[in-house]
Amino acid sequence: EENQGAKGYAWFMAVMPWLAMFAIGLATGIVSFGIFQAVKNLAATRFALTFWMLDHVSLGAAFAAYAAWAGVSVGIASLLVMGIEPVAGGSGIPEIKGYLNGTNVHKLMRLKTAVVKVLGVIFAVSGGLTCGKEGPLVHTGFALAGNIVHLPKMATACATRASRKYWQAFRSDVHKRDFVTAGAAAGVAAAFGAPVGGVLFALEEASSYWQLQLMWRSFFCALIATFTLIFFRSGSEGSWLDLSSPGLITFGEFKPNAYRLWELIPFLGLAVCNNALCRWRRDHIEKAATIRVLEAVAIAVLTAALSFWLPVALQSCKELPARLSVDDAEHYHRFLCKPGEYSAMANAMFNTQEDIIKGFFHIEDPYPIPVLLIVLALYFGLATITYGLAVPAGLFVPAIMCGCAYGRMAGEAMDSLFPSADIDSGVYALIGAATALGGITRMTISLTVILLETTNDIQMLLPLMVGVIVSKWVGDWFNISLYDLHVELKCIPFVENNPPAGLERLTARDIMVTPLVTLPHLVTVGAVYDVLVSTSHNGFPVVAHRASAPAPQQLLAPPSSPSSSDPRLVGIILRSHLLSLLRHRTFYHELDGPDGSPVLDLAQDASIPHVLDFAPSLSSTSDALATDLAGVALRPGDRDAFIDLRPFLNKAPFRVLLETPVPRVYRTFRSMGLRHLCVVDENNTPHGIITRKDIRTDFTVDLN
Amino acid sequence: EENQGAKGYAWFMAVMPWLAMFAIGLATGIVSFGIFQAVKNLAATRFALTFWMLDHVSLGAAFAAYAAWAGVSVGIASLLVMGIEPVAGGSGIPEIKGYLNGTNVHKLMRLKTAVVKVLGVIFAVSGGLTCGKEGPLVHTGFALAGNIVHLPKMATACATRASRKYWQAFRSDVHKRDFVTAGAAAGVAAAFGAPVGGVLFALEEASSYWQLQLMWRSFFCALIATFTLIFFRSGSEGSWLDLSSPGLITFGEFKPNAYRLWELIPFLGLAVCNNALCRWRRDHIEKAATIRVLEAVAIAVLTAALSFWLPVALQSCKELPARLSVDDAEHYHRFLCKPGEYSAMANAMFNTQEDIIKGFFHIEDPYPIPVLLIVLALYFGLATITYGLAVPAGLFVPAIMCGCAYGRMAGEAMDSLFPSADIDSGVYALIGAATALGGITRMTISLTVILLETTNDIQMLLPLMVGVIVSKWVGDWFNISLYDLHVELKCIPFVENNPPAGLERLTARDIMVTPLVTLPHLVTVGAVYDVLVSTSHNGFPVVAHRASAPAPQQLLAPPSSPSSSDPRLVGIILRSHLLSLLRHRTFYHELDGPDGSPVLDLAQDASIPHVLDFAPSLSSTSDALATDLAGVALRPGDRDAFIDLRPFLNKAPFRVLLETPVPRVYRTFRSMGLRHLCVVDENNTPHGIITRKDIRTDFTVDLN
Structure with a gap:
């Protein structure tokens, strides 16, 4: 069975x-x-x-x-x-x-x-x-x-x-x-x-x-x-079995054979330009968190005002091209122009996001360069102030719109330089979007594939790859990606694969935290309580002494003072587990054994916690419980009772030697997803601990 | 500076x-x-x-x-x-x-x-x-x-x-x-x-x-x-700047809207069928390595005979379809048929690989099912005997040809069942190829992307994904992938990410190798030489004793007998480094110090090896040198000289505790790319070592 x-x-x-x-x-x-x-x-x-x-x-x-x-x-x-x-x-x-x-x-x-x-x-x-x-x-x-x-x-x-x-x-x-x-x-x-x-x-x-x-x-x-x-x-849309409708954003179909080798050169230029822009943007993105709702409403009204009045003020009416199919006609907005005309400005602003992007890609009639400049400045500014508002907000679409604007600009410029080459400036808009996204996110292969799947056109693979790689190079020259910037802004201790430059030659000894707060494996309730109150650490190394059977008194040294008699690391215990032990009152009292020597016995009202209580819980309500001492009430006499930590230890925690090079510490941390790493000497005596926060020395804010 | x-x-x-x-x-x-x-x-x-x-x-x-x-x-x-x-x-x-x-x-x-x-x-x-x-x-x-x-x-x-x-x-x-x-x-x-x-x-x-x-x-x-x-x-092809020519294999363009939802069902069937076939094939693929050249020639002549005489014997001539474009006409082979006819058999056999595959995908005229059956049997058999011959040989194309044959068969069957549905059986051939490849290689996402990039048609994404995933499921039900099978056949100790079933609850203690061969950090030349001669191990744990300054005599215990006085692990040294030390005669001799106590001094003809001699060399000639004792000649008296291993140790080798669970051992091995892992107890005393071979218990052949 x-x-x-x-x-x-x-x-x-x-x-x-x-x-x-x-x-x-x-x-x-x-x-x-x-x-x-x-x-x-x-x-x-x-x-x-x-x-x-x-x-x-x-x-x-x-x-x-x-x-x-x-x-x-x-x-x-x-x-x-x-x-x-x-x-x-x-x-x-x-x-x-x-x-x-x-x-x-x-x-x-x-x-x-x-x-x-x-x-x-x-x-x-x-x-x-x-x-x-x-x-x-x-x-x-x-x-x-x-x-x-x-x-x-x-x-x-x-x-x-x-x-x-x-x-x-x-x-x-x-x-x-x-x-x-x-x-x-x-x-x-x-x-x-x-x-x-x-x-x-x-x-x-x-x-x-x-x-x-x-x-x-x-x-x-x-x-x-x-x-x-x-x-x-x-x-x-009426046909349940036709699977050809694509995702939430689609870019529509491009014409075949839309680029040639030499056109890749301006694509490179696009990538370089974009990153100069993105750099400035990133440096100015942080904001104080006050009156967030009003701020969001104000930005929304500002956005509405700009996208409404700019097309009104600068009507830029143009004649509709001849021979317009019904599909293509969708891309043109008349707004305030005469019948038979359309407003390029309204096309690029007073519109839903998807239609704006599709317009940049597929309208054959050239956009006037001044319109594109205004659009670029507008979206750049709006995107900069919008990301960071207290609303759920993605970055992809604004980045695509900015990228489209300058990509299209490059396309129009190429078209007027080489009028005989039959250039599709919509393709330039696509590459511009790729470079903008690449510059902001620094994704490479995933971005290329996403754009490829969205455009439905494998022919675009090579120019997309070139644009994305170049924009990544240029961007990395200036700073880190916007996501990483926000990881830092939010003070999330993120472990990179490689240590920051300058740390390569250090060892674990140089970056570990001392003095170390350790617990003996047989410890008084009072000592555990005091440690939990006085520190906010999440994990505590547990030590034993080399002597084979030490008397209880000897074990009850104050936890924070490293004993001189050569303790060795026997495991690590988490704060939440200590709290669970306190809550279940898993206390032992010292009794006189049959031969007069002291013996420990489980207190009568104690219960050994079920292993379930230690499993990480998926419900978020446990966050508070796991770290809160409030639910723990000690009775008189409890402080002198003992807790036996041995059954609850993680007996094989990751540990490194004092001499371990820092790059290996980083690699271990990241690939094993660690939260803490004990640093021991050759005698397995713990000397310090390394946590995520310690290996991100650039953070000054403490998360806890 | x-x-x-x-x-x-x-x-x-x-x-x-x-x-x-x-x-x-x-x-x-x-x-x-x-x-x-x-x-x-x-x-x-x-x-x-x-x-x-x-x-x-x-x-x-x-x-x-x-x-x-x-x-x-x-x-x-x-x-x-x-x-x-x-x-x-x-x-x-x-x-x-x-x-x-x-x-x-x-x-x-x-x-x-x-x-x-x-x-x-x-x-x-x-x-x-x-x-x-x-x-x-x-x-x-x-x-x-x-x-x-x-x-x-x-x-x-x-x-x-x-x-x-x-x-x-x-x-x-x-x-x-x-x-x-x-x-x-x-x-x-x-x-x-x-x-x-x-x-x-x-x-x-x-x-x-x-x-x-x-x-x-x-x-x-x-x-x-x-x-x-x-x-x-x-x-x-004459136009240096037209970048639209694709890779070495191309599948040509498919017609738009070539499948509908319900057609996915036979695609699933394809995947299931294929894997039953592949399973048999894999079980019979190993061969003895004798008379390899003649064997290869024989198979080549057999292949030629079958692909020549089968179309001759079963001419299966059919009339060329009306309204044939020049491009399409390329796909049809007349062979021995009358003008105005073509041989379906020759199309599928007597042809270059690329044309055979393109024929399956793009010839609209239905292939007769018997022809497809013969073709399938032929390619299946030939591919099975060919892979393993002493020639450079890839598996993708044979797999694609088999998959095409049964895919096309499914397509033709669907077409005759639902004649009004306008089914493109070439698409079925493509999905068949995907399932065949998926069944053989068990790749998922990379295979899908490769086929997608080769077909140049994003519409095929969903059916390709379904086919590839189902074929992987079915295949995994039967056995491992052909590549992994060959990894095993070649006795390459490959470390999976997860331990084999049944090992999850074991600890490092259960899988480590004992008795351990260790070296003290101050060791006689004779002991090093003997260890190198008597074992083929690649790395040796180096131990020191707890006593602070032990006398040399005490250190020179025979390396394989674990000392009773509590040795501790101080590092690991590679066989190649020991050989280098012997070759450079980095020997110390015992002299009388000023106060009469023994002192070690570098022998006069010795040289400290330069660090370059230890760097892994890219030239393959070093393979032999690194493991060969032949170049080492000991002189009389050398055996009693000392080597000080300390400057040459890897002082922070990866180590795990006896109690470390096996799954974590596997993860550490794989993600850190280790060759050996020392197993120590809580006192840092080494008890055993785990090497790649030990964690691949299914190998019986020793690579060294």
Whole structure:
């Protein structure tokens, strides 16, 4: 029967992760579809209202409606974020990077966060803010994945003990990490209709730790998300079985043979220019966190005003090109121009994001260079002030719009320099977008694949690759990526693969923290309590002395004073485990043994904590419990009782020698996803400890 | 000046890897182009000769020429391999997997191996063997990359000491591993015109260790290789600046909207069927290594006979379809049929590989099912006996041909079941090829991207993904991938990420090797010599005793008997370093000190080895030197002299506690690329050692 149980367990562990991936993909796909439909309908209603006012009331009333909608919509988004769940603001990608690197960000994965993120991004994007829905979708997929294990857990709350053991295995950090990684991949897959790009995004941008198995599962998850989204989208357009509708952003089809070798040269120029711009932008992005809601509303109204009045002021009417197909005609906006004309300015501003981008790519009629300059300045400025507002806001779309503007500019310039070459300046806009994204995110292969899957045109592969690589080089010359910048801004202790320059020749001895707070393996309750009160450390090395059977008195030295008699490291114990021991009163009292020598006996009201109490919990409510001393009440006499730490230790913690080179410390930290690393000498005597914070010396703010 | 030197060094280390990547990509692209042109011209000449004989002499003479060409060509390939460099046989991918996992395969990376591989694959493929040029190209890129650092080294042989220090840093194993990984990626990129797929291949299939930086560099390298190949190919076709010519294999364009949702169901069936086939095939693939050249020639003649006489015997002539464009007409072969007819059998057999595959994909006229059955059986059989011959031979193309045959069969069946649905059975052939490849290689995301880049059609993404994932599931149900099977056949100790089932609950204590052979840090020459003679171990833990200043006599305990007085691990020393110490006679003799106590003094004819002598050398000639005791001659009296190991130790070797769980041992091994791991107790006393071989318990053959 034992054997059968093991077999059943193996089956369970082989099948369940795939089922979970299926569920994650399905949930992400459905939620993406909801976001897509809501944004589309809200934005359409907003424009319809504005145009109706324009035709039937007045210009001023039209603007008032347009701006009021923006203010109210963004106000709702901001209120949701600030009032309910501040961690739902922004794109969420820096936090996800931090989580997958090994640092838990509080509440990042709650269902509530996901709900606020989804509602917030709908209102922020449909309110016309210069922000995208892609980053928030990644966070949504991530949070859904983190919650997916609750479903079967609830269903089996009254299950047998055997099956509870199964579910418990699922609660491990390793599985959780796999789920949320796949969820992030599914989010990208749904956002761009790019399943392969999604997996690569999770690999390149988000994850510090990667396994082939995780890759396969993420791939499956991304596939399901893409399928689900496409299925519902084609269903909403009437044909449930036509799978050719793509993701949330699509770039439409480009003409064949749209570039030649020598055209790659201006593509390089694009990449270089962009990064000079991005650098300035990044240096000015941090902001104080005051009156966030009003700020968001103000920016929304400002955005509305600029995108409304600029086309009015600079009408730049142009004649519609002859021979216009119905499809192409969609790209042209008349706005205030005469019939038979269109406003280039309105095309590039007074429009939904997707139509603006498609216009840059596909309108054959040249954009006037001044219009492009104004558009570039506008989006650049708006994107700079928008990212950082208290609304869920992605960076991809603003980056694409900026990149399109200067890419198109380069294309128009080439076209007027070489009029006979039949240049498609829309392709330049695409490359411009790639360089802008590359400069901001520093992704390479995943960005290329995402753009490739979005454009549906493999011919663009080589110019995209060149643009992306060059923009990465140029960007790295100036600074780190925007995501990494935000990881730093948020004080997430992120462990890079390589130590900062200058640390290569140091050893563990140089960067470890001393004096070390250790606990003996047999310790008084009072000592444990005092240590928990006086420090905020998360893990405590546990030591024993070399003498084979020391008397209890000898063991009860104050924990922070390293004993002179050569202690050795026997394990490490977490703060949460110590708290659990205190809470369960797992105390021993000293009794007189039969031969008069002291013997320890479990106190009568104590209970040995069940192993479940130590398992990392997926429910976020445990965050507080795990670190809070408040629930622990000591009774008189408790302080002198003993706790035997030995059954609860992690007996094989990672440890390094004093002489270990710092680069190896970094590699160990990152590839093993550690939180603390004991530093010992050749006698296994602990001398110090290295935590994530210590190896990020550039942080001055303490997270705890 | 010191500071400036450090800055120059940093610059050097930042720029040189990219230059090296450029050179690797360039070299791989040029060599790929050479292979492509040579195979194309030789195969064309062969067919032209055969057809000329057919028209002007007789059927028999035509076959004689056709078969003789095959025999001679494959004979040359096999002679090259067996006579010059046996390691150049096969596809090379299992060996590359092994190398990147941490096991050096002798001569795998020599320039000579690359040359033999290139010439061999040209003759093998143009001789008509059922094998591809893709795997060998990957190995070629890998070997070129391993040799690329020789170029600047030779150029700067007479450089200053400062610059020699720079180059020396490049000789590290880390850089070498990065170079060859990128080389493998460039090989795939050139073979399939799939730069993104190449990087993913290196990531998913080949590499055990992966960093973002390596990904970016591989991406650049693959880009350069693709560019180079495309540049030369378009140049050879007359237009140097038209970049639209793709890689070595191309699948041509598919019609738009070629599948619908419900068609995915037979795609699933394809995947399931294939794997039943592949399983049988894999179980019968090993062969004894005798009379290899004759065997290869025999198989080549057999292949020629079957592909010649089968179309003759079963002519299966069909009328050419009406309305045939010039492009399409290329796909139809008349062979022995009347004018206005074509032979379906000849289309599928008597043809170059690329044309056979394109025929399956693009000929609209249905293939008769019996023809497909015969073709499937033929290719399946030929591929099975061909892979394993002593010629450079890839697996991709045979797998694609088998997959095409049964895919096309499914397509034809669907077409006759649902005649009104306008099914493109060429798409089924493509999915069949994907499932065949997926079943054989178990790659997922990289295979999907490679096929996507090769077909140039993003619409195929979803069916490709489904086919690849299902074939992987089904395949994993039966056995491991063909590459992994060959890794095992070749007895390469490959470390998976997870331990085999059943080992999860063991600890390091259970799998370590005892008794341990240790060396004291101050040791007699005789003891070192004896240990080197009596064992074949590659690394030796070095111990010291706890007493602070032990007398020399006490230290000279025989190395294999663990001392009772509590030794502690102070480091590890490699066999090659011990040999180097013996060779340089770094011996100390015991002298009487000023106060009468014994003092050690360096022998007069000894020299302290320069650190360069310990650096891993890129030249393969050092393999023998590093492990050979022959060059060491001890003089009388030497045996009693001392060696002080302390300056030469690796003082911070990886170590684990006895209680460390086996899964963590595996993870540490793989992610740190270790060769040996010391197992110590809490007192840092070594108890055993774990090597790659120990954690691969399924191997019975000892590599050393």
